[in-house]
Amino acid sequence: MRDVVIIGVGMTPFGRFMDQSPSDLAVVACWNAIKDANVSGKDIQTAWVGNCLAGIVTGQQGIRGQVFLREAGFSELPITNVENACATAGTALRGVWMEIALGLYDVGLALGVEKMYVGDRAKQLKALAGLTPSELRNSGFQFTADLALHLKKYMRKYGATREDFAKVVVKNSYNGSLNPYGQYRKPRTVEEVLSSRMIADPLTLLMCASIGDGAAAAVVCAKEVARKYTDKPLVHIGSVALKSGAVRQPGADEVDDIRRRTAEEAYNRSGIGPEDIDVAELHDAIAPNELRIYEALGFCKEGEGAKMLNEGRTAMTGDIPVNTSGGLIARGHPIGATGLAQVAEIVWQLRGEAGDRQVDSPKVGLCQDAGGWLGEDNAACDIIILKK
Numbered sequence: 001m002r003d004v005v006i007i008g009v010g011m012t013p014f015g016r017f018m019d020q021s022p023s024d025l026a027v028v029a030c031w032n033a034i035k036d037a038n039v040s041g042k043d044i045q046t047a048w049v050g051n052c053l054a055g056i057v058t059g060q061q062g063i064r065g066q067v068f069l070r071e072a073g074f075s076e077l078p079i080t081n082v083e084n085a086c087a088t089a090g091t092a093l094r095g096v097w098m099e100i101a102l103g104l105y106d107v108g109l110a111l112g113v114e115k116m117y118v119g120d121r122a123k124q125l126k127a128l129a130g131l132t133p134s135e136l137r138n139s140g141f142q143f144t145a146d147l148a149l150h151l152k153k154y155m156r157k158y159g160a161t162r163e164d165f166a167k168v169v170v171k172n173s174y175n176g177s178l179n180p181y182g183q184y185r186k187p188r189t190v191e192e193v194l195s196s197r198m199i200a201d202p203l204t205l206l207m208c209a210s211i212g213d214g215a216a217a218a219v220v221c222a223k224e225v226a227r228k229y230t231d232k233p234l235v236h237i238g239s240v241a242l243k244s245g246a247v248r249q250p251g252a253d254e255v256d257d258i259r260r261r262t263a264e265e266a267y268n269r270s271g272i273g274p275e276d277i278d279v280a281e282l283h284d285a286i287a288p289n290e291l292r293i294y295e296a297l298g299f300c301k302e303g304e305g306a307k308m309l310n311e312g313r314t315a316m317t318g319d320i321p322v323n324t325s326g327g328l329i330a331r332g333h334p335i336g337a338t339g340l341a342q343v344a345e346i347v348w349q350l351r352g353e354a355g356d357r358q359v360d361s362p363k364v365g366l367c368q369d370a371g372g373w374l375g376e377d378n379a380a381c382d383i384i385i386l387k388k
Contacts, residue, residue: 011214022060022114026217030074048065049079050340109223123163172323216343294308316359
């Protein structure tokens, strides 16, 4: 397989854009990435388009990528549509990466786009509920309530506190205040987080990521032809790992964590371990989960996520800064776009282009997303390792 690099990234601001369609958002993200890559539209030979909820929220089914990219000026090229819960955009990148690595094409586009604000809350809730099996929806399942129960168990087992959970929001909201693409740019305090409306104890409103609109894109290229287009630092795709949820084995108390299993594959394929990661973008849709992801990815020992946070290791000045973009909590979470927004942040960090969020000389970055719920495990998880 050929070496594959990312030569351009682009995105829209994330937020609430009632006057913009998914196609409007896609145009901006695509052409920002193409301009960054210094390629022309005619150089794009293949495209994978990630979108999770448009079938319900906007009514567009089946040909979403073709519709979105038509407005960006693309036709005739092969377009593959991807829908994979919160791993949607990462799965789109995986598809382009595989096609180029196999030698089918030299230059491709990965796009993630989501339009969640349409003035109809019932549609929004129906779309989000669709990320679980029908039997769970019919029984009244709620993501936040289920996660709250898991977090209470975690608190009892490891001694984590509500204050620890609030500090994740404090860190990420500060980072997000420095991000011009962020949906929420107000730094928060522990007191503000804990006093915000209770959603499901111990989760308060400010610990939960909001819905949003936005798009993000990446231009992916075979390393052997990359210098034809750009003189910017090349960001290599070390690996893209994708896993589906596990089934509980007989006699087991819990399923094997999908994030741990996906990380193991990503590390093995790239030859990179958790000790090599210099900066990471993690799926903090529920902020306290960030602590558990540290542990699942091997950044610290099990039960030591809060300790890692409190020691400042995941701050921008720490040894492994996490969610320099502000994460889902502050940058926002348009589901089908999130993974490629993470990729854009890591590319900017590795190229030294992250502005006020820039960390010190990173060489290896990681993106992680997991979403959907099968009853005992996330439905999908992807991990992307990028390196200079």
